[in-house]
Amino acid sequence: MKNEYYFLIGFTIIIAIYWFISYKLYRSIFFAYKNKPIDLVNHEDEFYQAAYQWFETIPKEDEYITAYDFIKLHGVFIPSHDKKSQKVAIVIHGYQSKATDMIIIAKMYSDLGFKVLIIDQRGHGLSEGNFTSVGYYEAYDLKKWLHFITRNHGADSQILLHGVSMGASTAAMAMKFREAKQVKALVLDSCFTNFRDSLALSTRQPILRLFLPGITFNTKLFLKFFLKEVNPLKAIKKTDIPVLLIHSENDRVVTHAMTETIYTSIKNKDKDLLIILGAKHAKGFEVEKQKYIDKVVDLTSKVFNIKKSDIKYIQ
Template sequence: MKNKGLLLKVSTGLAAVSFLFSEYLFKISFKRVDHVPETSQEKQKYAASYWEYVDWFRRINKEHWTFQTKNETERMSAYFIPSKEENSKKVVIIAHGYKGNGETMSSYAKMFYEMGFNVLLPDDRGHGQSMGEYISFGWLDRLDYLQWLKKIIKRVGPKSEILLFGVSMGASTVEMLSGEDLPSQVKCVIADCGYSSIDEEMTFLLKHHYHLPKYPFYPLVSTINRYRLGYYLGDVSSVEQLKKNKLPIFFIHGENDDYVPSYMSLENYEATTAAKELWIVNNATHAESYWLDPLEYKKRIKDFLNKYFNDKN
């Protein structure tokens, strides 16, 4: 009886510790951010260029767009940069990465702006000026983007031609959005270093960054997410959404990505039966493909757009 009592106490203690640590993991991973964390040491070499793009974004003429959420007490926020080309119908929605915001995508915004696009830069849930106590890793954001699409078509007109573009979490956001019933004005998708599912991504990070097993932590974090946000993490899958995608899509991924491994883009590529292209960028780490060679990055995107978007880029 003493052994059984001791075993019960130990089991209960381990369960309590596992739950507390899972709650800690949820908070550090899913809690909203009100400032953009400093970039990694390896990417500090791009800092000067990055801040030049941010300065451009802050000076460029733009409109602040919002819409209210269902409860009408909080709002989503985005900035719209009108094209430099008068009456341009081309629009790109640029989805930012984890713990970023629209401003952090200034380099991509300038790239597309120079191609004659109107540019929309949303702040996703739990980021920047948008509402949300927690980060949804693109799952709820994909539904918010349906609202942004409506606002774009109203602003630019029914002849709008819309490109979906995202990096990291933003790539997965547009990948998951591609599986929804989209307006005909959406023409194609570009996804740079998106994950295949939160299940795979969290399992990878637990093993390689925290040196922890998937069980019991992932199921506990998933259960906490279900309680806080209304869905299990197993629901969040680029692969499953891409199976429904009908749009041409260009997958980009850094060969040396140790945050979202490049095999996830291979899984995403295999999942879709629509027209598709894949570029694995030699020597690039996570979200570094643009910064490693901006001219080649722009060329590859223009080549894709020439095939699937229009013939004017």
């Protein structure tokens, strides 16, 4: 009887420790706003400096919308140099990043004649929110931004979504909404198949993978979704619009196999894949800027009928 008692005590302690560690890991993943802000982009770096100086001088507007759960979401809208343009690029940053980290991508689309909206995802930048869901609820936020564009800039707006990492997940998962009918093309840079698999792969210490069930349980308990429900692969399968996938060769978060799985699952034949050799996760633009731009120009020329003579300037 005493042995059974000690066994029960020991088992309870083990479960409590497992629960505690799982909860702490869950908090560290989904409550990134609690962490010290990270400057993923150094705008004083020579690579980014010209784009940042451009951003500082151009006309732009801070925009705010209200999310489904009544938090305020922030974005920056950049008008097109082409006053007649109906093309709009919505640029979506990744995990622990912010809208201004995407300035160099925004400039690329502005030079192509697009109006550009760069957004702060919930819990990031100037947007409110005390958690991230790595694309699950962010897709609903993007639905609101799509409505904002069609309401304020015309129901005939032709929209392109460009997302990086978590931003790519957000873009892919937003395609299920009817508001996405004005989306004419997708650029998905470093897009994972589903978040659970990506988290398992990116965990450098294998022992931490033991806590994935606990993290999943906490996520469902507190945030009301399972990790596998953050599933861009499922969302993108039936899309009928052109898709450009971009993969960084040395990515430890999104494997080449993941990108290939997404690519082959897209039934639409109007798709393309760019693999950036030597690049780490979401760093393809830094490593092969010109190849990256060339692929985007190919896509936009085809979908939005952009002529090379219409391109203002790309640096």
